[in-house]
Amino acid sequence: MPAPDQTVLARRGEIVAAMRAIVPGEGVIDTPDGLRPYESDALTAYRQPPMVVVLPETTEQVAAILRWCHANHVKVVPRGAGTSLSGGALPLADGVLLGMARFNRILEVDYADRLAVVQPGVTNLAITRAVEDEGFYYAPDPSSQIACTIGGNVAENSGGVHCLKYGLTTNNVLGVEFVTIEGEVLRVGGRGLEPAGLDLLGIIVGSEGLLGVVTEVTVRLLPRPETARALLIGFPEVEGAGRCVADVIAAGIIPAGMEMMDKPAVHAAEAFVQVGYPLDVEALLIVELDGPAAECSHLLEEVETIARANGAVSIRISTDDAERVAFWAGRKAAFPAAGRLAPDYLCMDGTIPRRRLPDVLTRMRALSEQYGLGVINVFHAGDGNLHPLILYDANKPGELEQAEAFGADILRLCVEVGGVLTGEHGVGVEKRDLMPVMFSPVDLAQQQRVKCAFDPELLLNPGKMFPELHRCAELGRMHVHRGALPFPDLPRF
């Protein structure tokens, strides 16, 4: 992270007082004990208590906080529920942590236009809970949906197991109100299907808190499908499972979810939850189909035929919802199951073209041996999003560093085969330094100029996403030719 600014640290008392003037009562936290719960998000390998935590309740307060911080050149890190797996909400020692948890109201549900207007601190699952009696739901379902907030989902463009069919957050948000670092309250998008001008909403979603602070979100609601059924399919080799996935899609079927687990993941999950997963297979597929009952039974048959043609050795089809949920229980327990295999694990999040899966898994096993660290693989097979879980023990000196190096090698491998560093968890601090693997200096400079259009002084969530923060004035001048900066060895200030 950027080195703390000593002059800002020296002004801590003044900054806390200014925050108290804006947010009265218990909305400002500055005691060591009070700050500790905020020192990390779900990427717990990184910890840093913030200078002060502020928990505003109104858009006006958010605007006043940002206006003051902008005028006084104080950095701001926005935070939702703190469930980021990439360190998106990691605080700064010299920064204000702006917690949005008190923005927890559902403001309006409009069934005619199938949308809900909610505050950013509302949890992902709470939206579905509020509308399910009317037969609707909010589609993106990150695994942390019981805790993660919609504001955090907007920042990270969160996904979930159903995004091949229903999209990520960006495909399910119609509009937001947000506050700029200068304290200006703006609305982009709205309740209609298209914005009037540039699609600024599209750039704010997934911007990891670097462009503005979202204070209201309008989400699209979908009618709940009539039925959902799942198949549990075991394969004697990964290649067959990979071909099965490709053939399902080639047959014109987009399943609601299509998940793959490798043998170590199957064993870990089964030992943890005992749902009857077959233990003698190299790869296990869960394929969920939703829609009218007639469609589901037709597609179940088609998928079963495709699976057999690709050498499936075991196939179970859910007969009721309890059985479908049981199929998923093992997959959903993969992370805690990994927690029983080793004291710590790192969850990676690369995406690859699916056709490269067998090759990538083979090379990942070789890396596992090279680093002497175990890895288990769960995989959103439909969209090529890998979640290798690297097992390590943080108490053994050097093992965290080894695990991180292993993870970085996996992500480099993903990019090398034509994929990306992150499919749904975000760059944050975790993958920040790997950005040049995927993007040239010119590509990164172009992205950073967008940042400069919103936040020219780089006060919002600095240290995330970009490996180096160039001053905006410098970006305006810098000319980059064929991917090489002029005078690359010259220091830049």
Added chain:
Amino acid sequence: MADAIRPDSADALAAIIADTASDGTRLRLRGGGSKDAIGAPTPDARIVDMRGFSGVVDYDPPELVLTVKAGTPLAEVQALVADKGQMLAFDPFDHGAMLGGADGEATIGGIVAAGVAGPTRVSRGATRDHLLGFEGVSGRGERFVAGAKVVKNVTGYDLSKLITGSWGRLAAMTELTLKVLPAPRLRLTLGVAGLDPAAAVAAMARAMGSAAEVSAAAHLPNRQGSPLTLIRLDGFPSSVEARATIVDRLVDGIAPLADPEAAALWTAIASATDLPAGVPLWRIVAPAAQMHGVIASVTGDWLMDWAGGLLWLASPDDPQAIRAAAERAGGHAMLVRADAAMRAVVPALHPQPKPLAALEERVRRAFDPAGVFETGRF
């Protein structure tokens, strides 16, 4: 108008843009020219013909990803994916006939630059939801890439969203990566006659909010003398059949229409070609439940797509009045077709509130600091 330049490589394009940035000339990016008649005339701008960038780069149907050069004709792209049983799910359409020309000239780059999406946009997402990545040249004359060639990616800012619908004002796209989806085996159109606009919107909302998985819904106020409301169901035959019974329960008197007439209706709805040609054509996007308010306060001929969320309006009314009506409904109005004199004074895109317009301006300068692409067209 100066001669068009037709670069055939991204490096050549970059050199042209870099040179232009220093001499004050403005560049108007053009694909097939099917949308030339949108926006203010730009007599002084130099045209860059992007059709030198043509052809398929990579297409692997089971990956659901297509990479194609930006100047490739839309019709060619659609035929390519249709041949593999797939589609561009945002339902793009050609503006040629709508604007008094011929269909067949539109390029995929122009479609993305204009964010063109047809009737199934209401269910399957907009153009921006299907652009996974691109390569382009910024107004600084620098080649850059954004996004990627896989269907799921959150690495870095999502510049693909920003470039879609930016009308050539950020960068010249040279290569696009699009998400493609399986095409439905069956398309069934159901129709009901006689509903007034409010009742039609309500009926479409009931269907959209049901488990019938409606893929498109539109309303024509005067189809051979009577209003006609259309609901389309796409998918596997057994599924479409089951869902038709759901719609049947929700909308009294609705019944299947025969193809190919039904298919022709959707084509005409997408490009509003049945509306009178001699009057200005507006495209109004607003929440469906509010659209009847717009209809009540304007004159002229119209049709509703996107279950009422899109109004095509052929109207001689005062532009200010039309835009005010759209704003009252929580929406905005784009002037799509008008004579050159009107286009010279009435902006095509709905003016934004000042602070938002200022932010947009800064974002445009982030790509194009010298305003090479600011031709005055928008």
